[in-house]
Amino acid sequence: MFEVRDLRFKNILNIDKAVFNKPTVCLIGPSGCGKSTLLRMLNKMEEPDSGAVFYNELDIRSISAVNLRREVTMLPQTPIVYEGNVRDNLLIGHKLQHRELPSDDKLEEALEQMYLKLKLDQDTARLSGGEKQRLCLARVILLDSPVYLLDEPSAALDPHNEKRILDQIVRWIHDQNKQLIMVTHAVELAQTYAEQLIKMDGGKIE
Template identity: 40%
Template sequence: MFELNDVKFKDILSIGHLNIDDSGLTMIMGPSGSGKSTLLKMLDDLISPDSGEILYKGDNIKSYKAHELRRKVIMQSQFPAIFEGDVRDNLNIARKFSDIDNLDDAKLKELLDIVLLEKELNDNPKDFSGGEKTRLSIARVLAMDAEVYLFDEPTSSLDEETEYKLISNVIKYLKERDKKIIMVSHSEKLFSLADQVISIKNKTATIKEV
């Protein structure tokens, strides 16, 4: 799915070779400041390595126009934005930016169930708690029909039990649709769900046996 060759970024990462396969869930582990978020951002071409190349399905990601790549590879950041409008507007806004038809209400409610968000589609998210806003933003990412979903500690604001149930729902939903998931998390419990684990240590990344 992704292949990194001689990738270096500042004094943060120096990866000789890394192959991220297309099996369902790849988890990225490593201490704080080790470059986990940097790696995710490079996979979505949000930042560029100082040297080396990153391939997506055999093609250099630089060969894609930004909007084309992000229809295929979509990222949920640690600090997701909430947009003007109600829940319905927020769930469909990424599709609107990508010139994709809105999802109907039945599908949007299904996404809210997956992320355990008990809200109505016409509710205003500006009044939501931090955890509720996080869940809404995850549902917004799920609303896109991407090939790869990148999650950067998506549920750090939730308690461990809720986090595990929510992420389990998300993984099940995406795997059923043959989607690839790459996730950064500090939750050891979530690593039990991984098909592949990448460990980042001393600037480099290696595949660990699951």
């Protein structure tokens, strides 16, 4: 659960107070209104000029970025696929966090969850944009974090895949008692999924 108070950042964000306390929170609003900036602030990727962000009532300035990101996993708007094969890409998060590596069975399960028919030894260079996006989603799902910040996770997907992938993620978040804060342009889907729908415009929350 997050709360922000008196958050100011350049002329980009100006939020007096917002509480993100539902299992599924969707952030919507026009391009350039500050959605990604706000999401980055929740993960200490960006620091406000003034004001504060609280994670489970703790000011995140008192939590190291490493410790915060162990619990709060962010998938940026432009997800990164690394050179190498599918397995390397799925394991990179665990390697960076020096965690025990999941088995191939687990990796295949995560691919299936994202409806990806890829071989673990397959090179990632020729994957389509939508496949890359789903591969990055599979990677973050494997981290099994309590909180997820997903920035337009379905932007590269066709409507059919967008719906089934978001359905799958939202179901998983509920089943596993996690929290999801998601920026999305899929307003109609957001209205069906979100227990809390936050509309932003011009750096403010409406």
